[in-house]
Amino acid sequence: MTTAFPFSAIVGQDQMKLAMILTAIEPRLGGVLVFGDRGTGKSTAVRALAALLPPIPVVEGCPVNSPNPADCPDWATVISDKTIVRPTPVIDLPLGVTEDRVTGALDIERALTRGEKAFEPGLLARANRGYLYIDEVNLLEDHIVDLLLDVAQSGENVVEREGLSVRHPARFVLVGSGNPEEGELRPQLLDRFGLSVEVTSPTDIEERIEVIRRRDAFDRAPEAFVADWQAQEADIRDRILAARGTLDATDTSDAALRDCAELCVALGADGLRGELTLLRAARALAAYERAADVTRDHLRHVAPLALSHRLRRDPLDESGSAARVARTVADVLG
Amino acid sequence: MTDAPSPAWPRALRALALLAVDPTGLGGITLRARAGPVRQSLERALEQVPLTQRRLHPDVSDIQLFGGTDIAATLAQGRLVRDPGLADTPALLILPMAERTTPGLAARLGAILDCGRGHALVLLDEGIDNDEHAPGTLGDRLAFHVDLHDTRWLEARVSLPAPGDLDPARKRLRHVASSGNDAAALTALAARFGIDSPRAPLLALRTARAIAALDGHDHVTDTALREAAELVYPSRATMLPQTDDDPPQPADQDTTPDDAPPDQDQSSPDALPDDIMVEAVRALLPPSLLDQIADARSGPRGASGTGAGARRRGNRRGRPLPARPGRPDSHARIDVVATLRAAVPWQRLRRAHHPGAPQRVIIHPGDIRLRRYEDRSDRLLIFTVDASGSAAMARLAEAKGAVELLLAQAYARRDQVALVAFRGAGAEVLLPPTRSLVQAKRRLAGMPGGGGTPLAAGLVAASVLAEQARGRGLSPALALLTDGRANVALDGAGDRARAMEDTAQTARHCLSQNIPGVVIDTATRPGDAPATLAAQLGARYLALPRADAQGISSAVTAALDG
Numbered sequence: 001m002t003t004a005f006p007f008s009a010i011v012g013q014d015q016m017k018l019a020m021i022l023t024a025i026e027p028r029l030g031g032v033l034v035f036g037d038r039g040t041g042k043s044t045a046v047r048a049l050a051a052l053l054p055p056i057p058v059v060e061g062c063p064v065n066s067p068n069p070a071d072c073p074d075w076a077t078v079i080s081d082k083t084i085v086r087p088t089p090v091i092d093l094p095l096g097v098t099e100d101r102v103t104g105a106l107d108i109e110r111a112l113t114r115g116e117k118a119f120e121p122g123l124l125a126r127a128n129r130g131y132l133y134i135d136e137v138n139l140l141e142d143h144i145v146d147l148l149l150d151v152a153q154s155g156e157n158v159v160e161r162e163g164l165s166v167r168h169p170a171r172f173v174l175v176g177s178g179n180p181e182e183g184e185l186r187p188q189l190l191d192r193f194g195l196s197v198e199v200t201s202p203t204d205i206e207e208r209i210e211v212i213r214r215r216d217a218f219d220r221a222p223e224a225f226v227a228d229w230q231a232q233e234a235d236i237r238d239r240i241l242a243a244r245g246t247l248d249a250t251d252t253s254d255a256a257l258r259d260c261a262e263l264c265v266a267l268g269a270d271g272l273r274g275e276l277t278l279l280r281a282a283r284a285l286a287a288y289e290r291a292a293d294v295t296r297d298h299l300r301h302v303a304p305l306a307l308s309h310r311l312r313r314d315p316l317d318e319s320g321s322a323a324r325v326a327r328t329v330a331d332v333l334g
Numbered sequence: 335m336t337d338a339p340s341p342a343w344p345r346a347l348r349a350l351a352l353l354a355v356d357p358t359g360l361g362g363i364t365l366r367a368r369a370g371p372v373r374q375s376l377e378r379a380l381e382q383v384p385l386t387q388r389r390l391h392p393d394v395s396d397i398q399l400f401g402g403t404d405i406a407a408t409l410a411q412g413r414l415v416r417d418p419g420l421a422d423t424p425a426l427l428i429l430p431m432a433e434r435t436t437p438g439l440a441a442r443l444g445a446i447l448d449c450g451r452g453h454a455l456v457l458l459d460e461g462i463d464n465d466e467h468a469p470g471t472l473g474d475r476l477a478f479h480v481d482l483h484d485t486r487w488l489e490a491r492v493s494l495p496a497p498g499d500l501d502p503a504r505k506r507l508r509h510v511a512s513s514g515n516d517a518a519a520l521t522a523l524a525a526r527f528g529i530d531s532p533r534a535p536l537l538a539l540r541t542a543r544a545i546a547a548l549d550g551h552d553h554v555t556d557t558a559l560r561e562a563a564e565l566v567y568p569s570r571a572t573m574l575p576q577t578d579d580d581p582p583q584p585a586d587q588d589t590t591p592d593d594a595p596p597d598q599d600q601s602s603p604d605a606l607p608d609d610i611m612v613e614a615v616r617a618l619l620p621p622s623l624l625d626q627i628a629d630a631r632s633g634p635r636g637a638s639g640t641g642a643g644a645r646r647r648g649n650r651r652g653r654p655l656p657a658r659p660g661r662p663d664s665h666a667r668i669d670v671v672a673t674l675r676a677a678v679p680w681q682r683l684r685r686a687h688h689p690g691a692p693q694r695v696i697i698h699p700g701d702i703r704l705r706r707y708e709d710r711s712d713r714l715l716i717f718t719v720d721a722s723g724s725a726a727m728a729r730l731a732e733a734k735g736a737v738e739l740l741l742a743q744a745y746a747r748r749d750q751v752a753l754v755a756f757r758g759a760g761a762e763v764l765l766p767p768t769r770s771l772v773q774a775k776r777r778l779a780g781m782p783g784g785g786g787t788p789l790a791a792g793l794v795a796a797s798v799l800a801e802q803a804r805g806r807g808l809s810p811a812l813a814l815l816t817d818g819r820a821n822v823a824l825d826g827a828g829d830r831a832r833a834m835e836d837t838a839q840t841a842r843h844c845l846s847q848n849i850p851g852v853v854i855d856t857a858t859r860p861g862d863a864p865a866t867l868a869a870q871l872g873a874r875y876l877a878l879p880r881a882d883a884q885g886i887s888s889a890v891t892a893a894l895d896g
Contacts, residue, residue: 038474039531043448095442096396100667108403108414111670114694136441142807162670179471186805201530209521212535213514219359219536 003222007048008232010041011211012202018285019195019305020049021236023173025243026284029277030152030194031174033137033185033309040199041211042177046090046133049175052237053088054244056129060084063121064128064168073168075119089130091123091172095139102147106162119166124157127172137176138185145189148174152192191270194277195302196309198322243287250286251293252279259299259333266328269310278306296333303329343485346376349478349565351494352544353454354382355503357426359540360477361447362455364432364468364569367482369460372490376482377428377458379492382500385426385454392434399442405661406699424452432468433461440469447475477537479569495548507547512539512554523563528573538566657703672703713749714767714808715740718796720816720856721757722787730783733815733856740813741774743891750808752799753777756792758785759826763795767803786828789820789867790836793844800849812844812851812873818863841870852876 010017019032034042058065060080062072072078093102104122111117123132132148134140140148151157157170174193178185190196202208218225257279264274281302282294291298308321349363367373380387396402401419408415420427427443429435435443435457446453455476459468473479495503520542521535529535542554542562549558657672677697684696717737721730737753744751751774753765764777793814800810820833824840844851851873855864868875 037530038471039533041532094400094445095438096400098667106670108668108670135445139438139441188805201532205522205525208525208532208535209514209518211532212517212521212539215532215536216512216517216539 003226004047004051005044005215005218006226006229006233007045007052008236009214009218009225009229010045010048011214012204012207013041013045013199015305016042016045016197016199018301019197020045021052021240021288022195022281022284022302022305023175024049024053024240025288026247026280027173029173029280029284030192031131031176033190033193033196034175034177034199035180035185035196036199037201038179040201042199043135046135046175046177050087050090050131051233052240053090053131054237054241055085055087057083057085058129064125064170065089065130066169067129071169073166075166075168076121089126089128091127091130091132093123093132093134093140093144095136097123097144099143099147102144103151103157103159104166105159106164117163119159119164121168124151124170124172125168128168128170130172131175132172134174134176136178137189138178138180145186149188149192190309191273193309195281195305197305198308239288242290243284246290247284247287250283250291252283253293256282256294256296256299259296263299263303263329263332264307266332267307267311267325269307271310274307274310278303281306300329300333342480342482343489345565346480346482346485347379347492347494348561349480350376350379350382351500351548352541352565353478354384354494354500355548356507356540356544357383357385357454358424358450358452360454360537360544362426362457362476363478363480364457364459364473364476365480365482366459366461366467367485368462369430369458371487372482372485373458375490375492379494380426380428380456382494382497383426383454384500384504385424385452388420388425388427390420390427390429392429392431392436392439394439396442399446405702409697409699421446421449421451421453426454426456428456428458430458430460432457432459432472433466435469435472437469437471440471444471444475447472473569474531474533477541477566481569499548503544503547503550506550506552507544509552510543510546510554511552512543516542516554516559519559520563524567524570527567527571529567529570530572531570534566534570538562541566656706658706659700659702660704661699661702667705669703669705673697673701676703677701712808713744714752714800714803714810715744715749716752716754716796716799716803716810716812718754718756718761718792718812718814718816719781720787720789720792720814721755721781721783721785723757723784724787724817724819724857730856733854734778734781736854737778737813737815738775740891741771741778744771750803752803753781754792754795754799755781756788756795757783758788759822760788761791761795763799767799767808786822787816787820788822788824788826788833789816789818790824790833790840791822792816793837793840794824797840797844797847797849800844801847810849812849812871813854814851814867814871814873815854815856816864816867817855817857818853818861818865818867819857820863837867838870841867845870845872 007017007020016034019034023029023032034045036042056065057067059067059069059072059078060082062078063076064073065086066072068083069078069081099105100122102122102124104120104125107116107118107120151170152172152174155169155171157168159166176185176193202211214225260275260278260282263278264272267274278299279294282298285298285302286292286294289298304322304325308325311321311324346365353360353363365373365376367376390398397417397419399419400421401417404415404417407417427446429443443455447455455472457468457472457476461467467473517535517539520538524535524538539554539562542558545558545561546552546554549555551558657669659676674695674697677695680698680701681696684698685691688696717740719733719737741751743749750767750769751765752763752767753774755762755764764781765774768774796812796814800812803810820837821828821830823829823832824836849871851871853864853868853871853873853875855861855875855877857864864877865875
């Protein structure tokens, strides 16, 4: 893999960066969906995120990244009891992926050459306790989407095929990116993403020039560029780690809960997932900003991220859904 | 065709020379030309590009692109042998018929270009009409776009720099310096032409560097900068720069960079005569720029007319069919049991042939059986019927007759139907999507008439239904029976002007949803309103003839199938 562009060096796109940081702090948020124009740094940001994530302890050689030997699935032949520390897995789900690659399947090699029945784990196993990144998520084939929906909800991958009966944990954070011009995303999948961001090209000339300058500098000498940004990267990483530590201690007042509920009712968001996500995101933001409790400012800040993809589509309202959320937030929270 | 030699050819040659200097940095080139001697001579010149050429086709499989199991070798060697895909080795990928590229393939190729393993892409775009063109996702990543439609063969003489000149240029490229002002000037210029993607200035900067390297300079000169802008920007421009008094760009485009006060442009630190660059690029803008802007705003992009029908690939879900021999690729799964069953009868013969084979079961590639499924994407016909007073008076009964006949046909084809009626203050879904013919008939018969014509509300209801249906894997189609005389606005107010406005807006929304359809004019005398509505919907228009219902239904069937 080539060197990733440093996260802190991404110009502008604050909402997108904030959404990524919030999921890194609170994995239970349920991931990020980044939708936007071509060339706005969607994929760059996701790949940069990987470098920011803290490492996790896993059992050496375990196909599902179990934290301790007792959790290793019985079908896996894990020899070692040793626990090693490795980077949080960020698994790419390529577009042309087959169902077998995603869920895992009968190990064709062993079946055909040795006549043995064995399970070959797929991408979902590798993504356990990590991130699953889907570029151009709106172009993903329907049957793969169905699979992902099911597993993302249950946190467990069940394989019942070709005489195999295997299950293993698959808890991962979905990160998707795509260009809305190329196709819509099914509402069911939309709802599975905790936060959603719409990115647009920067309109400020100076900002654009800065984008081009940094990208060009990176292209010409990646290592030197990454070294230049080392300090800022470390700074963000430390803040994420600190926020994870204080997350549970961050208070949520009843007033904040009431605000969440009122916002979701006013927006007509389906289900209760909106409130939960809004609350968790606001708490993560409070922790990130080292605040003791969740305030209305935090809610105001994360409401477009947590709610804009949960609205019913209104064919006549041509302003984006983020604008609608902002309007309602202004109405409800004053 | 004009007598003056076309400027496209020298530009194409220059672009090729630059591509030969820095193929991976510049991404590649889109050549828009019909297959013919002109394009051929240019394709031959591609040999100067220092990469192995690999020719693709629009149906290239994922295994060819990204690699997969080499079945024959795997079976022969008794262990998994991977077949490397095109993505693994640096290559100059050439894609003919690029205008037929599906979004899926475009995304995959984009991913290959982005992963930075040293690929370059040449799109051979053979589109004729304006709405037929190579996918924007790919064009955005390639530095150059050349249109050779007007180039005659006599002009098409290939003269590229000698290989002896290209090699030193490639070496020099790494050391060509560019100042921050160069990037600033190119970015500001891109903004003035309404180019949103940040990739454009980046590619222009790289182009400028390649030009400098080719011309033997060690820094980016003003000439190089100008030429780079001339090569990269014209095909991407979405508006003319604001120096004109009449800004032709549509209002809701992203005009903010341009609306910024003019002093912004001047204050940007470019020592370059900006206007000269603007003029130079402007001279090369395609004459159809305004048409293209209009095209991009209206109508489904690239969906109709590209020959790409509704997809129905029935091998991953649906009702299982018997397994069939074939080559596995990413679209099909091996049916292990059927494969083993196919191999079993031959085991003794094969064992005799290969006494020392290590495998327990000897399987040949010909034994491989693939799983097949049949997945039928049903059509949903949404009847949206105008039951207002005006229509009811006129020909509601006839319309009902036509719908009934269509229902019978839909039943025969196992299509699903839904019924939406609008009258009075709003629209009502009388029948959610169903296959039940009886129910549909009963609801239709019980449909009352009278009241105003809330056409917009009817369209909204239909489009919501269509969207839901699409989510469930149906392909919706709309049959709208109306006299087009909308007089109730969306909010229920009886205001004819606003009602028409709302109708036009919802119709545009339906068009953007890409719902095929037919508008059947049920007015006593065929009028303009329904025809206009049909145009706004992108649907066919059919005046309900003074004929028996049988004639109507056959006309509708023809319109929807065609």
